[in-house]
Amino acid sequence: MSSSTSVSSLSALYEQRQKRLMDAIELRQPDRLPTILFSHFWTAHYAGMTCREAMYDYERLAAAVKKAVVDLEPDAYQPVHALVAFGPTMDILEYKQLEWPGHKGLAEDVGYQYLDAQYMAPDEYEDYLLDPTGFMLHRYLPRVAGALEPLSELPQYPGVLHTRIIQSMEAYARPAVRQALETLIRAGEEMQKMRTVQSRLIQELQDLGFPVASHGTTHAPFDVAADYLRGSKGAMLDLFRNKDKLLSLMDRLTVLIPRTGIASVKAVGGNMVFIPLHWGLDGFMSPKQFTTFFWPQFQKVLLTLIEAGIYPHVLWEGDCTSRLEVIKDVPSGKCVYFFERTDLGKAKQALRGTVCIRGNVPASTLITGTVSDVRECCKKLFETAGDGGGFILDGSVGIPDEAKPENVLAMYEAAKECVY
């Protein structure tokens, strides 16, 4: 085969995969069951790297991702660098919201973990509502990163005007602020190094025929309030103690979240956004709490993203079977619902003709099962959710870090046999 033929056939493969994926998303029947590769540390493990190495070595991680994508041949993949390769930047920032491998006693080969805590006190709602950007800059960033503490000294610009703007420059020369600004530049340079490697990898994989399945990540308003601002306990208590303030905060987030999400996806010329959900599942909130505090605001976020031409891939963590009748209220063929433990039979019944389903080979099968368990599971999922298209095969939360390589290979092979 000449190199020009090879390039054109790879480009045809890219088009074919892209079409298969879009057919599923837009609810047309594809030629066969499409797949997405989504993992945090599995690709690194597959190439013999530890979690720590994946977080720190951009080049080796790129080689690992390339190997996994080429070996598994998914129809699209979620870039891994953006999910894990920020160890050096966190060191520079003295980042506090995550615990990560090889840092403060966590083992070298354990994935990073978010630290649930109160990052905004209940009496700070008013400040946030008055000036979200000011709150983030002066209070939040100094709390979540040791190196950014001096940002609290920056001028409060809503009250700094006319010649006071000129005079306010003094703050930037203070030793602590100067140091924080220098740290920001170093962190920025480190992130650029990572981004350069990631962009090159995306181009290389595109040249090999593999599209990207996610161009950015965004959130649901309640998750931002619960995970990143008030902490899980604070947010749950606020459903009773600070109900109105919480709702006002989420009204703000309903506007701010898609604005940022759209900008980040458009910046890379993409059209897919990943949205992992943490608090939407059955059992966490009552149906009434869900339709008061979670769904209406999140639905608005989805509609705004869709309006901007972006396809949301929503990861509904846990079992969301009881939410199906509520969450089906979105425009047809514009969303992917990625389910972890939700019953895909019931999901298909509720969402047929509205939403493309993605999922959900259980983590337990991929980690502890056999190749034949995996093949059987994929076949069964195809029979359950594949009818007429609108289904993408994936692990229940992507490929778990500890999955057996032969099981993962079997999963992607099995999908190729699920022909319409």
Added chain:
Amino acid sequence: MEDKSKQLVQQIAEMQEDDAVKLAREMLDSGYDPVKLLGHCREAMEIVGKRYAEGEYFLPELMLAGEMLKSIGEMAKPLIKQDESSAKTAGTVLIGTVQGDLHDIGKNIVTFMLEINGYKVVDLGIDVPVANFVESIKEHKPQVVGLSGFLTLAFDAMKNTVEAIREAGLRENIKIMIGGGQVDETVKNYTGADAFGLNAMDAVSLCKQWVPA
């Protein structure tokens, strides 16, 4: 006073935090028996637990009920003589998030639900090394051990913990339940635990089955 005690039970069960805490304060200030007052709190918690089991209440209600119990407990306990406060427990459950995993929301909810159902719970916290489980079983002699884990790395950590308990010769006398995140029947079999649970009520049901109150 009987009316007030009924009112207190109702206010706690109906999630009226401010009213309940205020009424408890008034009752104690007017000389109400603190032991009896905590008894009313337990009665209210039974209602909360029942409503949770029946799908009327969810995690936010459990969290708020826990806060009310804590506030009232802090007011009442200093007024109780030591020998009066030692209530009989249904049994002891040792619980912890397994090594490598730092998540504790699920574990804390299970702990709370077991406590309001009369079990003494020894909580070892998060990222608990295998050896700590073994040593704590020797020390506290629980009837049930609960292993919690949100991440998939917990599968192996749970398996190792069950194995270490067996090697220490402690396995036969205890029941082991696992829960959290992606735990299912397959993981239960893989780890060698006796049962798994999908929520806090499953944990309570298992303990009631194994160690009747």
